[in-house]
Amino acid sequence: MATLIVPDEIKKETTKCHSNFSCLESDYRENAGLCRVDFAAGKYILFLKSACSDESWTCHYHLLYGNGSVCFCPVHHYLYLHQKNQNIHENKKPDPENCYETPS
DSSP: OOOOOOOHHHHHHOTTOSSTTGGGSHHHHHHTOOOEEEEEOSTTOEEEEEOSSGGGGGOTTEEEETTEEEEOOHHHHHHHHHHHHHHHHTTOOOOTTSTTOOOO
């Protein structure tokens, strides 16, 4: 798995990232993973299924909300929408193991 490409304008909006975009590196995604997304609810708002790693609790974009969690990270939002759109265009069904998709 290679490094993911995110447009510079999205990275520039991600001003609170303390991990230097480590989520874009394949080692990070394979070992720690991104927080699993339940659904997107607007610009840079991701409702999470659960946190995937202990690092998510120190992330400046991770917020506990009621009984769940929300992510406001522009990069994570971009990755989620990119993966979701790719699956739609390739006529793929959501993969339950994928951090970005909710199974039907």
